[in-house]
Amino acid sequence: MAEVLVLVESANGTVKKATFELLTAARAIGEPAAVVVAAPGTAAALKPQLAEYGAAKVYVAESDDITGYSVAPKAEALAAVVAQASPAAVLVTSTAENKEVAARLAFKIGSGVLTDAVAVDGDGATQQIFGGAITVQSKVATGVPVVTVRANAYAPQPSAGAAEEVAVSFTVSDAGKAATIVESVAEEKGSRPALADASVVVSGGRGIGAAENFAIIEKLADSLGAAVGASRAVVDAGWVPHTMQVGQTGVTVSPQLYIAVGISGAIQHRAGMQTSKTIVAINKDPEAPIFELADFGVVGDLFTVAPALAEEITKRKG
C-alpha cells in the first residue's frame, strides 16, 4: 500500500490536533506516514504521539535551516521525502504557512495543489468555495496530489502505528535561503487556542459597544475552552487586532461550535464561518441575518445573555 505523507505540526513538543485529524484521513487513502520538518531534536518527543494515531513511519527532516529561513526550506525538505517515499498523496493542514509550503512543494515536484479541502480521497478533494455556497470535487491531474486540509474536517481517531523512524538527508539550496528569519516574536495571546484550528470559537461583533466589553466574549470563550474571534466592525474600531477577524478578509474557521455574539451576519462574515458544524447566535435584533443560519438563536441583550451563559456552562461543567 502506498504511503500518504502527513506534514506534522507541533508546538512545544506536542503534536497539534489537526495533525491527528490528517493521520486519520490518510488511513482511508493509504499507509499514513508522518513527516517532521523542524529544528534538530524536535522529532523524538513527537514520535510516541504520532504512533498513537497510526503513523507507520516517521520521516525526520531536521535542520537549523528550517527555523532559520522562511517557508522555502520546509518545501525542499518535503520534496526530499516525496522523492524517497513515492507517496500516493501529501497532506498538510490549511494554515497560511502550510499552504505556502504545499504550493512550493507542488511546484517543485511538478504536480498540483488543492487548498482548504474539507475531505480527501485517492485522487482529489472536496472543497467548499465562495464562503460555502458551492461544493466542488477537484483532482490533481498530474503527479502526486498535494492537499491542504481544513482543521476540524476529520475527527481524530487513535490507532496504533509502528512509527518506524526514517532519517531524511537534505540540503537547503541557496534559493531556499533567500528569506532569512531575523527574529521570531511571540505576541501576548494568553493561553487560548489558535483561532484557525480551534474546535470551538466564540466571536464578538459591534454589539459589544466598546473595547472594554470584549471581556464578556473572552469570559464566555474561556468557559468553553474556545478561541476568540471578531467581526470586522470590531477590528475596524480598533478594539481587537486584525488577526482575530473572522470572514472573507480574515480567518476562515470551521469549528464544531461557533457562537456569534452581537454579530449581524453580513455576507463577508458568513464567508468565514458558515461551514461551522453548529452555529449559535445571540443578537437583540430578531431580523439579524445571522439567525438565518444559526442552529440555535437567542433574541436578547448580549450583556445579560452572554455572562449568564458563561456562568451556566461553568456550573454544568461542575
Next chain:
Amino acid sequence: MERALNIVVLVKQVPDTEAERKLNPSDNTLDRASVDAVINYIDEFAIEEGLQLKEALIESGQGGEVTILTVGPERATESIRKALSMGADKAVHISDEAIRGSDAVQTAKVIAAALKTIEYDIVIAGSEATDSRAAIVPTLIAEALGVAGLTQARKVTVEGGTATVERVTDTGYDKVSGSLPAVISVVEKINEPRYPSFKGIMAAKSKPIDVKSVADLGLDAASVGLAGAPTQVVSFENAPPRAAGQTVKDEGDGASAIADFLAGKKLI
C-alpha cells in the same frame, strides 16, 4: 547614489463578493462574465504599499516607479485603470484566451514569465484573492523566480538592497528579510489605501498599458489554461442552504436554553 527602484504591484480582478458568484456548468471554471468585477480587495493595500514605497524613494532622492501587472481577461482593464488612477505609473496586462481556467501554479508561471520581460526590484502582491482564497500565488512566484518570498507582511521596510517585513504568524510575527529582488505579499490593514483623486482619474486615461499575449512571454500556450492545468474541478453542486434552526426570545431563560441545546448536542 543608488539607482531608482522598479516596483511591480500584482493586481487581480475578481468577481464582486456582494454578488452571487457562480461556476460555468460547461467546464467548471469561474464565471467571470456574469457578475460585476472589482479589484481584489487586499490588492488595494498592495497598491498603496507600492505607492508609499515609491514616494519614500523619491523623497530620499533615489527614485522609483510603480508598474501594475495583471493577468486576466480584457475587462480587467477597468481594474488596471483604477490602479493607475490611484497613482501607479504604467501597467502590463497579460490577456490571452489561452490562459482561461489556469490554476494557481500556472498563473504564477505566467506572472513569473511576465516579470522576466520587465525590470523589477520589488514585487508586491495581496496576501489572498477573494475568489480563489488560496493565498499561494505570491509564494509560487518567488519559488518560480528563485528570489526571496517575504509573504503575509503587516509591515514592510526597504533599505539599501534589502527588504524586511513583519510576517504574521500563529503566535505573533517573524521578522523576515531578503535581498532584492524580492516578492512581498501584504495583509489587509497594513495601510489605508487612498482614493483616486479627480486629477488621478484624468491622468490614468493616458498612462500606458502594455497588453501582452502568452506568446509574447515566450510561453507555450498548451502549458497554460484549463486543458493543461495540474488541478481540475471534476464536478460541483450548490451547497444546500443552511437551514435555520430554532430561535427563542430571551425571557431570562435564554442562557439556560442555549446551555440545554449545547448539552443536547454533547457540546458541553
